[in-house]
Amino acid sequence: MKVDGAKICFGLTEELDRDSLVIFLQLAGRQELAQTLAARMSSEEIINFVDSFMDLLRQHLTEQEYHTLFLNENHPHHTPDQ
Structure with a gap:
C-alpha cells in the first residue's frame, strides 16, 4: 500500500490527527529522507x-x-x- 502524504491533515478531529500522524511517521521513516535530514542537522x-x-x-x-x-x-x- 502506497503512503499518501496528501491525506495528512491536522487540527480538525482527533481521529484525523491520529490517522495523519501514522502517515506522517511512515513518510518520515523513509531511508532517503532520514539520510538527507541527518546529514543537514x-x-x-x-x-x-x-x-x-x-x-x-x-x-x-x-x-x-x-x-x-x-x-x-x-x-x-x-x-x-x-
Missing part, C-alpha cells in the same frame, strides 16, 4: 530531536512495546528482575 538538533522522541516513547510505550515495536526485536525482552 547539527549535533544539537540531533540530540534535541532524539531526546524529544525518546520522551514520547517513554510516555506512551511499555518497555516490551519499545523493544518489539521500536527496536523490532523478535524475542521477548527480559528485565533484570526476571
Whole structure:
C-alpha cells in the first residue's frame, strides 16, 4: 500500500490527527529522507530531536512495546528482575 502524504491533515478531529500522524511517521521513516535530514542537522538538533522522541516513547510505550515495536526485536525482552 502506497503512503499518501496528501491525506495528512491536522487540527480538525482527533481521529484525523491520529490517522495523519501514522502517515506522517511512515513518510518520515523513509531511508532517503532520514539520510538527507541527518546529514543537514547539527549535533544539537540531533540530540534535541532524539531526546524529544525518546520522551514520547517513554510516555506512551511499555518497555516490551519499545523493544518489539521500536527496536523490532523478535524475542521477548527480559528485565533484570526476571
